[in-house]
Amino acid sequence: MTNAVALAQGASNNVTFRNRIINGAMVIDQRNAGASVTPTNQQYTLDRWYTGVGQTSKLTIQQNAGSVTPPAGFTNYLGITSSSAYSVTSTDFFYVQQSVEGFNIADLGWGTANAQTVTLSFWVRSSLTGTFSGTLRNYSGNRTYPFTYTISSANTWEQKSVTIAGDTSGTWYTNNNGGVDVGFSVGAGSSRSGTAGAWAGAAYYAATGATSVVGTSGATFYITGVQLEAGSTASPFEYRQYGTELALCQRYFLMWANGSGNVGLGGYYNSTYVTTSIAFPVTMRSGPTLTQTTGTNYYGIYSNNTLDYFDSFSSGIQQATVNCAGVDCSTNVSGTSGSIGRIVSNAGSYIGFSAEL
């Protein structure tokens, strides 16, 4: 191999943004900062990773659960731990997945005769061995490709890759709707499972006959280095700088305040109404939902030489766009109309903005 060829091949491997998965290295955990979560259905845990649970309290999810050493080159992983020995019913499902935005798969041409092949690669480790499974599914939930992979050694990181011919049928969004859902199953019933290795016109969450992690109390399933890319070969995991990865996550969820700190500039629209405007650092996928905790004196406004506490932004989010939103309070505040002030959050408070899929 000549140096020129080596350089060219190296350059090819370094093509940026070839990984359609965001937070594939499980580095960003804005919501929980490494704390364990017993998720409800459709709850996001680590950034961009969504949980499907047909029954609650059967598993926990935590960044770096169990504190094992990640694969070489990684510092984090998403860890699932089974909370009991649960026998799945025919309609049960347990999985983690990422919905890749349609804009980010538009070039793949899925749903057309020119659908491109993709390769999904990842590092996985489980206390169980056997055949495990996952799925690629369209956002409408009527096209699914179940796939399988084998974990040969318990409690050992193994890298897997699966190459999948693009779907020439179905509706695959190429806008800010969900493009493709990439999921990893830890248990599913017979009616939620389909034949591995082929596209099917149904919503499946696993391949038929795959190992059920939730079926063994204390069983673990850890995953990291998830990459979905065009082509039939898995390239090395695409590392992105932390700030870049965080910004990519913030298109879908922005943690604005968590505990004591500064919220921003605000003021009294009238004597009983406080308003503030928050400009998002990244254009969000949609006008976001404001998520907040509420409690006695969780928030306050310094204005006119006093601190006026309030319990919540009771008037919620106002005139939200993908770039900016008003966040207002009209309960338990009293000040001078027209006075500006600095809004603060106190212990226990939490302000997030979600534009997740």
Next chain:
Amino acid sequence: MYKLVFNQMTQKIECVNKQEGNFLLSIPFDPDNTDYQAYLKWIEEGNVPTPAEENQ
């Protein structure tokens, strides 16, 4: 479950609040917002939100 919120400045209703566990969600009327899509589905099922209060 859902409560409409009156905007004193614009004199319009532009979001709906929902208590979900320990969190109060405030959902804007953006058709691309998945929480708003869920709210619309809830309305389609025949449910009615709590009316807004003008001094809210």
